[in-house]
Amino acid sequence: MATNCKDYDFLQIEPHWQSFWDQTKAFRAPQPSPLPKYYILDMFPYPSGAGLHIGHPEGYTATDILARYKRARGFNVLHPIGWDAFGLPAEQHAVKTGTHPATNTQNNITNFRRQIKALGFSYDWDREVDTTDPKYFRWTQWIFLQLFKKGLAYVDERPVWWCPELRTVLANEEVVDGKSEVGNFPVERRNLRQWVLRITAYAEQLIDGLKNVDWPDSTKRMQEAWIGRSxxxxxxxxxxxxxxxxxxxxxxxxxxxxxxxxxxxxxxxxxxxxxxxxxxxxxxxxxxxxxxxxxxxxxxxxxxxxxxxxxxxxxxxxxxxxxxxxxxxxxxxxxxxxxxxxxxxxxxxxxxxxxxxxxxxxxxxxxxxxxxxxxxxxxxxxxxxxxxxxxxxxxxxxxxxxxxxxxxxxxxRTINYKLRDWLFSRQRYWGEPFPIAWVSATDYQLAATTRGDLPAQPVTFLEDGVVHYALPLPDAALPLTLPEVQSYLPSGTGESALANETAWLQIWLEVNTGASVPATQTKPANGTWVRARRETNTMPQWAGSCWYYLRYLDPKNSTALASTEALRYWGTPDLYVGGAEHAVLHLLYARFWHKVLFDLGVVTESEPFQKLFHQGIILGEDGVKMSKSRGNVVNPDDIIAVYGADSLRMYLMFLGPLEAMKPWNPQGIEGVHRFLRKVWRECLNEEGGLNARVSSVAALTPDAEKLRHETIKKVGEDIDNLRFNTAISQMMILLNALQKEPALPLAVMRDVLRLLAPFAPHLAEELWARLGGTESVMTAGWPTFDPAKLVANTITIVLQVNGKYRGDLTVPVDTTEAELLSLASAHPKVAAHIAGQAIKRSIYVKGRILNILV
RNA sequence: GCCCGGGUGGCGGAAUGGUAUACGCAACAGACUUAAAAUCUGUGAUCUGUAAAGAUGUGUGGGUUCGAGUCCCACCCCGGGCACCA
The missing domain is CATH 3.90.740.10 (Valyl/Leucyl/Isoleucyl-tRNA synthetase, editing domain)
Incomplete structure (x- = not known):
């Protein structure tokens, strides 16, 4: 199953194993399963035209290492990916080119998928989701309807940020310093009819819930400050x-x-x-x-x-x-x-x-x-x-x-919050349509006689002296899809391009089924048909990302957002990794929706993300943020072509602590690349056969054997704690030592490959196969260490005089303090410093240090 | 202004209150080679000193401790968040 290249030809090895994983669906997360589950979630990307940025693979590599490690330790790992594919850039592109935003979006997704696969990430591709897929956004609309029915959605004429350039309304948080966050255009105040979600009703719960989650303190504090309870x-x-x-x-x-x-x-x-x-x-x-x-x-x-x-x-x-x-x-x-x-x-x-x-x-x-x-x-x-x-x-x-x-x-006594209700509508085409039709008071009354799913208080708005009533589509009528339009340009009056699609907009609506025909046609005979105008707003990009982690559990379910079995087995992510830029908005909105779903009995836990981690930002070579205009952007494709995906993965992790902001150094990758080649050489000879030093009868020297056990321990612990940089240095230390060994036991090299597999999976698979593995290294489990082997029988004690290092002694572990003191006094360098002076006191820290005070 | 996070070799970084600079990059020297690449070995904080050795060193200044990169106080610088929220 291995390739037949003689040297470390990653360009041949990596695609080979990627297609092997693809064909065997190696990362499928079965359900039901008798195994304990582990759900590890990445923040899914917006598939921009620019392709994958080096920041994406940083977080994704970290979660991939953890996912592969957890599988090796016997967990049924759910590690999914998808696309947060609604968004302004696609719409702007459509406005400019006249092509449907879906076309461009799908092209971008294809490119992202290719790039992600080239990095060897172990995603379960059967669970891929796309927020713009009607099969997906049907449930986004469904959740909106639940909010609507609970009285958590309303319409309000309110001053909002209007961006003339983008011809749309922006949320407070999308406006930075009086400019639009996207495009940096000036904005102004305008009164427009808007959908608003009553997040303030959950303010207290959103604060309380923070107490019980394992999140970075700074993020908790930011959310607290944003909610601003006083x-x-x-x-x-x-x-x-x-x-x-x-x-x-x-x-x-x-x-x-x-x-x-x-x-x-x-x-x-x-x-x-x-x-x-x-x-x-x-x-x-x-x-x-x-x-x-x-x-x-x-x-x-x-x-x-x-x-x-x-x-x-x-x-x-x-x-x-x-x-x-x-x-x-x-x-x-x-x-x-x-x-x-x-x-x-x-x-x-x-x-x-x-x-x-x-x-x-x-x-x-x-x-x-x-x-x-x-x-x-x-x-x-x-x-x-x-x-x-x-x-x-x-x-x-x-x-x-x-x-x-x-x-x-x-x-x-009163409690006030800074948190405002969530402005939930956008005057755009490329978003989820609201499953709402506006009808007259009498028609609403008519609908109310047969519809049991209307909110306690009707949602209305007054326009030119007429009160319009918001009639929700029945669940069964979902999804409400976007119509084809002549132009993607907003109407300019504050409504989206949808306002120009008369056939879609002005309809006869059957109130119980949600069926519709254009109003230009005659009113159908059977059923309760009323005259209606559809909502022209669409939902903001946050909507789809508010619940995607639930859809991964059961992505193809057509009768529920996920089955109860799937929801019960997988629950919520055990770890969520993503950028700190989402500390407030995405993470607050998703928590809000989750709590509503919890109150509805859809989910069984009140918080969606038990454990959260923010990966840091990778800066350009020049120490500033990567950007096209600076020309300091690093493209993963280029790195893979020169060093391979395994080297890129290793280097991203070796750069420093995952959470740190760190500059990219193009020369540094040489180090991990050399390390991988060293692993290759220790396993194989120049013909690609087994290295003569490796044999099943060889044994390690005691020091190397101890180091082997230490390494297994440390690498496991470091992965558990997301400290990948130190895990890699430990493996380097082990390899440096193994290189100096007279002979290498086959079992030891196989252990090395199992340790390395989560980091450099392609190379590990290849070498595992060549060292006699018949199945994927991923099925081989995780190596174990013997705690007894970690204990040395001699220890090195540091000798200090008045707190200053004066030498050290290697002694048997059971040496007593008194013995040590006399040995130390005899130590020439120590003796020189205590000569002629009375020993006042000595401090002995067992197994570490002896400090003599004179 | 307020709230966080961080200042360690030429560089990225490592270090349960216990030999500061692991691991890697870059640099220099050597080995192998006709040569180069690759690989291997070694050197690498500052000052004094021929050397042995000693002293000083983790942003600055104090403190606690036998012992501080690590704990405490004050300050400087960098990064992030919030910003008239009563």
Whole structure:
């Protein structure tokens, strides 16, 4: 089964074994199976036109090594791959060329698949998924419908980022510094009808769930910060104009209520008009205009300089009946809390800055433990100038003041989140269509009489005085596929190209089956047919990647997103490896969907990714991020052509710790390549036959034998801990030692190949076969080590005098401290340093070091 | 500004509080060769010293310890994230 090349001809060996694996479906993960499962997941790629980037194989090699190792250790390993294939670049390409985005996408996928196979990754290709395949996105749409039915999806007219260049709406997170993340085009605010997912309903669970997952701390912290839970008190301030009722504010510092000297409401606050005194009307109007026209770039970038305007109205502080002026300022955001704050300039930096600028009073109400006099003071302390509460510690005062307000119905403990609901629609063609049709109120009522799967509250939107009702397609009508279109260009009015496809858009809809005919035809006779307009938005790219790890479990299932048996056996990934750039968005959205599916009883665990690991970024040779414009991009194809896939895999792992950001050094790959050739030479002679030094009767010297056991131990442990760089150096150390051995036992060389197989699978297969293996090295299991062989009978003790190295002694393991001390004193270099001085003390660390103090 | 992560030879990096620089790259010297490639062997932190040896060395300055790259405090630099969230 091996090739017949005489030397290490990787260009012949690697394709040979790749086709062997392909033909034997070597990486198929059977289910059912009596074996314990291990599910190892890579973040699936977006198949861009540029092909595989060197960053992809880094993470993929790591997971592949682990997958192969786990198989050798007897696990049924699920290691799948697929394509996150909806996306803006494909659509832009389609707009430019007029070809269907699916065509281009499939070409790119073909190229990616070729490149991935050329690296010898052990994916189960029978489980490949493609988010743009209707058989796949049928279930993306199905999950959306479940969210919809649970009341977690709604429609809202809201200000969104509109990018004129891309002619589409972008999510907050797709806008960086006032520019689109894709293409770097300017964006502006626009009000558009949008689908929104109520992720905030899961804010608490999304925070709680982080406690129980094995994730990098930094990622957990980022998600926590993004969700931004904050406990505080909602306080009602009576307005002086009693008819207007109360002004509610949210504060985390109710203890500073006596220090409130003014209030601020956001310029968009609904009470702005009512609270504006006639004398202030013009000034307020001007201020609002000014803030509204500020681009968001300015509003975030030039945030340093605060501005505001007095409304002319007053509120009453509920704790001391003080009369406080109400200001309007854009440093208060409408989107957080109540859109209004009580300002305590003595103990808040922002309020202080504002108060100084507009000469508002500043009253200190918290005394610091040290005599800090400077204001603002935001630290710990006790209350002052707060009649009835003076002397109380900060946390106690919070509680008492909140309680006092609560008894009067003027305050209550509240929790606020920075997390906003998830803007879930895009004005694009190349995405999953929403399985929603808009119908009239009467038609919706009609549907409701027979449809048991409508949400408790209908989802509606008002347009030109008409209320439209969102009628979900029945599950059985899925998938709703994309129609062929004349042009992929968005309509430009805020709707996607789908808005121009009248036959698809304007329909007669059978409400119970979801069947449809174009509205231009006559209304069909049998059934409940209503006039409907389809939703023209499509889902964002996140949708498909929110649940793909579940589809891998049972990718061809046409009756469920996965069978219960598959869901029960495989559960969730045991390890998820991907870039830290997805720390918040993808990983938060997927967790949200998973929790909804958990609540629906579809999945049995509340968190999708128990263990998460971020591989680092590989920088260009010049130490900066690889990019086409810099010309420092490394193409895996080129490396494979010169050194082979095994060398590339080894080198990617040898470069440094997996999580580190590290530069690519084109010369360094020589090292691992030489190592592989050395392995080849130790196994085979120049004719490609068995090396004469290798025989089944040979034995290793004791030192080499010990090293062999140490290596088996260390390589296994290092793989378990994803420390591939040190695993490789250990194998190099072993090989260097074996090279110096007079003879090599065949069994030892076979062990070496089993250790090497996860890293350099092609070479390992080839040599395994040539060393007499009849089946794939992958079936040979993992070598074992004998712990007894790790214990030496002599040890080397480091000798120190006053903490300085002065020599060492190799002694039997059972040498006592007293014996050692006398041996050390006799050691010439030690003796020289203790001569003539009394030994004050000696410290002996068993088996390691003897430190003599004089 | 706030929150993380990181500063170790010429370079990538290694090091349960116990000989700092494993392993590899590059460099230099040697062996083999007609020659080259490949391969093998060796040398490689700084200062003082002919040498033996000694001293100093993990961003900077302190500290804890018999002993610190590792622990503690302060600071400098680099990278990432967040950024008026009340």
């Amino acid at each position: 406990e505080g008190t909602e306080i009602s301030f009576a307005l002086e104009t009693a008819v207007l009722g109360d002004l509610k504010v949210f504060t985390t510092r109710p203890d500073t209520l006596f220090g409130c000297t003014y209030m601020v409401i956001a310029p968009e606050h609904p009470l702005v008009d009512a609270l504006t005194a006639p004398a202030q009307r013009d000034a307020v109007k001007a201020y609002r205009l000014k803030t509204a026209s500020k681009s968001d770039l300015e509003r975030t970038d030039l945030a340093k300089d605060k501005s505001g305007i007095f409304s002319g109205s007053y509120a009453i502080n509920p704790i001391n009946q003080a009369r406080v002026p109400i200001w309007i300022a854009d440093y208060v955001l409408m989107g957080y809390g109540t859109g209004a704050i009580m300002a305590v300039p003595a103990h808040d930096d922002r309020d202080h800055e504002f108060a100084v600028k507009y000469a508002l009073p500043i009253i200190r109400v918290i005394a610091a433990s040290e005599a800090t006099v400077e204001l603002p003071y935001t630290g710990d302390g006790t209350l002052v100038n707060s009649p009835g509460y003076d002397g109380l510690a900060w946390p106690e005062a919070k509680q008492k003041i909140t309680a006092a307000l609560a008894t009067r119905g003027l305050g209550q």
